Structure formats: C-alpha cells, structure tokens
Amino acid sequence: MNTFPLFFKLDGRKVLIVGGGEVALRKADLLSRAGACITILAPDISHEIRELLSDNKHELIEKNYHKSYMSGARVIIAATDDETLNHEIHADATELNIPVNVVDTPPLCDFIFPAIIDRNPIVIGISSNGKAPVLARLLRARLETLIPQGYGKLAKLAGDFRSEVKSKIPTLTGRRQFWERAFEGQVSQLMFAGNETEAAAKLQADLDSTAAAIHNKAHPDAAENTTPTLSDESEKKLPSVGEVYIVGAGPGDPELLTFKALRLMQQADIVYYDALVSPQVLDLCRRDADKVFVGKKRSNHTVAQLGINELLVNSAKEGRRVVRLKGGDPFIFGRGGEEIESLRAHGVPYQVVPGITAANAAASYAGIPLTHRDHSQSVRFVTGFLKAGTPNNNFKNFLNTDETVVFYMGLHSLARLTTGLINAGRSPETPIAIVSNASMPNQQVLTGTLESIVALQEQNQLPTPALLIMGDVVALHDDLAWYNKHNKDAGDTETNWLRAGTAITDQDAKKPIDQQAHALSMIANLAAQQ
Helix, strand or coil: CCCCCCCCCCCCCEEEEECCCHHHHHHHHHHHHCCCEEEEECCCCCHHHHHHCCCCCCEEECCCCCHHHHCCCCEEEECCCCHHHHHHHHHHHHHCCCCEEECCCHHHCCCCCCEEEEECCEEEEECCCCCCHHHHHHHHHHHHCCCCCHHHHHHHHHHHHHHHHHHHCCCHHHHHHHHHHHHHCHHHHHHHCCCHHHHHHHHHHHHHHHHHHHHHHHCCCCCCCCCCCCCHHHHHCCCCCCEEEEEECECCCHHHCCHHHHHHHHCCCEEEECCCCCHHHHCCCCCCCEEEECCEECCEECCCHHHHHHHHHHHHHCCCEEEEEECECCCCCCCHHHHHHHHHHCCCCEEEECCCCHHHHHHHHHCCCCCECCCECEEEEEECECHHHCECCCHHHHCCCCEEEEEECCHHHHHHHHHHHHHHCCCCCCEEEEEECCCCCCCEEEEEECCCHHHHHHHHCCCCCEEEEECHHHHHHHHHCCCCHHHHCCCCCCCCCCCCCCCCCHHHHCCCCCHHHHHHHHHHHHHHHC
16 A cells, blocks of 8 residues: 555644635635634635635634644645745644645645545545546545445444443444344335434344343343243244335436435345336346336236236335336336335335436437426426326317427327327427437437327337427427437438437447446446445
C-alpha cells in the first residue's frame, strides 16, 4: 500500500484551511460534516464559504498566511493557487508535525481526501493515491448503487444494542452469529423499508429469545425452564414468512432502474417477471435466484392474475424473498394494486418500488415532452382496453386540444381508436406518434396524424410493446429527438428508422446494449458471488 487508510476523529477539533475560494469551499464542506471546527485563513473569503461556516464554532480570518495560525490545528489544508505559498505551508506543518494536504499536489500531501460513500456511521473511502481521482469517483458511483442508505441506520441500531448483546451473549462466536442473522434477516429488511421501530422491536425479541436459549442450555434442570425453546437446528426447519417486493422494472433500459430496485433484485430468492421486462434488466437479478416467467401478452396469458397472486403468497409463506418484477411502474396499468390486496389479505409483508412508466420513457426518449407551456397543460394516461378485454370507447373524454393523451395497449386497436376519436370530434390532423420498444437500442418512432397513422403503421409494422402519444406536443419530435440521434439526422430517409414513416433496419436491430448496462450487470453479478 502506498498509503494506509485511517479515519480521523475531527469532531470539535480545529482544522486550518489556507485559502478562501472554490477549492477551500469544497474541503470545508466535507470537513464540516465531520464536525470539525474550521478556520479559514485568506485575505479574500468567498460569500459561499461565509454562508457555509456561519456557525460560531468556525472562524474566518481575512489576513495573509502566517505560521502562527497553525497553533492547535489537528490537520492543515493548503487550498491556494500560489505554489510558493503552498510549499511554505507544507514546510511549516512538517516542522510542527501536523498532517498537511496541499490540494492537487500529491508529493506535498501527508494524507489524501478519498472519494467518500457516507452511510453514517459507516463511511467508505476510495483512493487512487492521487493517480486517478476520476476513476476513484467512478468506483464510488458504482458502489453507491449497491449500498442502501439504510445501512447507516442499521449500524446505529446495532450500536444501541451492542452493550446489551455483549452482556447477554457471552461468547464471541455467539455474538457474531447473532449479528449475522440480524444483518442478513428480517431486522435489516425492516430497517431498509423504513420501519425503524419495528426493526428495533424485532432485534430485541431475537436477542431475548437467544439469551433465553443460552440460559436454558446452560441450566437444563432449572425450575424456570418451563417454556420449551427451539434448538438452532429445529428453528431452521421452520420457515418464517418471507416478503414480496413489487418492483417496477422500468421500460427496458437497465440504467433507469432505481438503486432500491437493484438492491431488492439482488437479494431475491425467486423472481416472477413479466413479458415487458427486458433481458438486460432480468440479468441484474441475483444469479442463483429462481426466475419464473408469468408474462401476459395480447390474448395469451401464461398465468392468470389470480394464479400470480397465489404464487406470490405461497412463495412468501415458504419463507422466500420474492421479487415481482413488472415492466414500467407497478401502479400504472401494472395490476400492482391487485397483487398487494391479495398479499395483505394473507398477512404477507410487502414493499412496492416504483419504476419509470412507459409513458415517461417513451416520451423522453422520443423527444416528445408530455407537457409544454405552448402546447399542452395536462397529460392523461389511458388504456386501450378495460377489464376483461372490454375496449375503451370513452372517446368524448379525449377531445381537449390542450392535453396530451397517452394510450397504453392501443397498437392492436389503432384503427378503432383513431376512427372513434375523429367521429367524436377530434381533428383528423391531430398529431399522433407510435413509440415501440421505448428506451431500448431497437426503439422506433413513427409519427403521423389521426387520419394517416393507420396507413403508416400498416406500411412499417412497428412491433409491440408500443404505446401511442396524441397531442400537439408530438409535432416537437423532429426537432427534439435525441436518442440515437445519429440515425435521425442521417440523410437517407429510407433506412432512417427514427424519421416519420420509416422502419428500423436489421443493422440497428442488432446493436449491442450500451456499456454502462453491461458494467451494472457485472457489478451485480460480482456482488451475488461475494
């Protein structure tokens, strides 16, 4: 190791920063979070630093540097753009045996500021020893996706119980096993779900049960041992009720997953996934989890909804952690509400993780803003079909020209929808777009009007999954489209699948997924292996 990682306690300790500009501000911001009493020494101190360090515990000295200001400092930061002054500060600090950091000058640094992941009280620092700080920050960004914020609260809870655990569980091995069960079991899940009170109660109950089992084992003939206690082996044979995570998988691009979705996908024992979940997203699930396809396509339901509800309940009651992975958002035409009604009725705990719904993704990736001050003041999400496959024929509800309407499940009934809208009074010249495979490398966008879109679709045959966007905002697509823009700007309209009225080429369909998605997949797989 070129440097040895240490964590300094700076709460209430003096830290001297020489410099009053942007660099000094960045360092002061970090150090103030650690509770340091910061002294800024510079002839000119920025307004931002004054706002940040307005507390009386800090000191701002608008003077030129002098060695005497180092007195009592725990560490010293040189954040000036004067190379000669920086060398002087380093020499003075070295003489006084005070650790010093000269920003962006590794040879003059006794310590290095790492890229920090803050899950207080858990703190992770990543350093490249000044060789590649950008790489260190990129690694930090990767780790941020895998370490939930709840770990900090979990560590604080463990700190609150540490003394009691030590007094009730006498052996080091016993304490280690107890904490492993807590950190990998229901206590951690309750904490990650934000149920701090329940997590504390569960940890207390587990500790009391463990302490009672230890006492009964040590005193098998004691009179107070009237309540039977399960041994560790027999306890393992009784599965506790698991939990179901209803997770929105988004439109298909794995980079659009939330951190929480990725974490829960990585700890699932079994995954029930829809037809709209992309292979790239499914690949981010825990590698050894069972993966069961329960998707629905038009007129082809692999598993009926009641059957899916039953699968979720039964798997959870077997003690398994279940991910129900749904394309888009679970609560927007995703039947998530029906599933959690069933879970609630059977007493199965659950969490819901929202995802980016197809309407948002399709509009964003097609360059069609759903609202715009000049064109649309509201947006409406509707489905082409109601319950039991009944067509949605409420066309008079969709005549407001100041509103954008997004139709889910409308491609196969495109002729019925357009004819019904025109007959109800909507102008035949109303712009409309079909967005197929939104956010994926094979995304296609086809634009037209209510009068022309059916013929254009017959010619181009855009595939499902697709949705329809209707309204004046569609006219902005040609100017605002950005995704795969190198294809959109190509002059050859016959092979340009982002232009209105053209289809995707074989070459575009075979484009590889982007490297960031591949990197996320690698990280997730490594975490699963570890």
